[in-house]
Amino acid sequence: xxxxxxxxxxxxxxxxxxxxxxxxxxxxxxxxxxxxxxxxxxxxxxxxxxxxxxxxxxxxxxxxxxxxxxxxxxxxxxxxxxxxxxxxxxxxxxxxxxxxxxxxxxxxxxxxxxxxxx
Amino acid sequence: xxxxxxxxxxxxxxxxxxxxxxxxxxxxxxxxxxxxxxxxxxxxxxxxxxxxxxxxxxxxxxxxxxxxxxxxxxxxxxxxxxxxxxxxxxxxxxxxxxxxxxxxxxxxxxxxxxxxxx
Numbered sequence: 001x002x003x004x005x006x007x008x009x010x011x012x013x014x015x016x017x018x019x020x021x022x023x024x025x026x027x028x029x030x031x032x033x034x035x036x037x038x039x040x041x042x043x044x045x046x047x048x049x050x051x052x053x054x055x056x057x058x059x060x061x062x063x064x065x066x067x068x069x070x071x072x073x074x075x076x077x078x079x080x081x082x083x084x085x086x087x088x089x090x091x092x093x094x095x096x097x098x099x100x101x102x103x104x105x106x107x108x109x110x111x112x113x114x115x116x117x118x
Numbered sequence: 119x120x121x122x123x124x125x126x127x128x129x130x131x132x133x134x135x136x137x138x139x140x141x142x143x144x145x146x147x148x149x150x151x152x153x154x155x156x157x158x159x160x161x162x163x164x165x166x167x168x169x170x171x172x173x174x175x176x177x178x179x180x181x182x183x184x185x186x187x188x189x190x191x192x193x194x195x196x197x198x199x200x201x202x203x204x205x206x207x208x209x210x211x212x213x214x215x216x217x218x219x220x221x222x223x224x225x226x227x228x229x230x231x232x233x234x235x236x
Contacts, residue, residue, distance in 0.1 A: 026233055
């Protein structure tokens with residue numbers, strides 16, 4: 001049971017790895033304005049899912065990785081109420097990637113669900 | 119565009135990492151008898167999805183990893199038509215993990231789809 005539980009943590013981590021990037025690109029694609037990390041975390045918290053799939057802390061490395069891959073750009077802006085904030089915007093390349101990733105996500109769902117149901 | 123394409127390969131790889139284990143556990147859970155790698159690969163090929171989500175070569179490391187985590191057990195049996203075959207069976211721990219993983223998969227789908235649709 002200890003083994004199964006470790007394996008489940010690994011599975012959860014693997015599931016989150018891809019889907020976190022997909023969700024962040026999608027949120028920024030639909031946003032009318034650039035968003036900063038905390039704002040995105042709050043938006044995801046308000047979602048239907050009761051499980052916090054993406055805690056704020058795990059969100060920042062994903063944002064940075066997306067920016068390193070040129071899918072997001074960012075700019076630091078001063079804040080009246082605290083430290084400066086890094087605002088993220090989706091790039092043209094990011095929109096292209098999102099389109100491909102949504103297609104991959106739909107295929108993955110179809111594949112997995114076909115084999116879970118038998 | 120080169121960057122987006124590399125990012126898409128990474129995304130595909132991340133999506134496959136978790137789902138491959140889930141699908142293999144599920145297939146072996148529903149199988150009345152132990153199965154060997156090629157047999158599983160054929161079964162997955164015959165599925166609805168036209169995209170080969172799991173090629174035979176990528177299946178073996180996943181089977182080995184599941185066995186290392188005690189979710190599968192295996193036994194080598196001679197074959198009349200070629201080299202010996204390694205037959206895999208789901209363990210009790212594997213069935214427990216599968217139940218948890220299906221729950222995680224359902225939650226992940228709900229979370230992602232909620233944020234893709236807006």
